[in-house]
Amino acid sequence: MRAGFMSSSQRxxxxxxxxxxxxxxxxxxxxxxxxxxxxxxxxLLLQESGISKHEQEANPQTVMDIVKFYQE
Known part of the structure; x- marks a missing residue:
């Protein structure tokens, strides 16, 4: 066995x-x-926020910016 290598019994x-x-x-x-x-x-947060589906669809970048903010 080479020096520096562990035997197979050691983890x-x-x-x-x-x-x-x-x-x-x-x-x-x-x-x-x-x-x-x-x-x-x-x-759930988005649904409970009062932001309508229409507003989300009209402003997807704003929603993405909010999601990104909460990721940081």
């Missing part, structure tokens, strides 16, 4: 992740007027 120690970041990728389908990849919690 390397793997630590837990640190400073994890969860990224959410949201898009807008202009054909259907719907947001794609929006987490369910955010869908």
């Amino acid at each position: 390397p120690g793997i630590s837990a992740p640190y400073d994890p970041v969860h990224l959410t990728h949201v898009g807008f389908n202009s054909s259907t007027g719907e947001f794609i990849g929006l987490p369910k919690e955010w869908q």
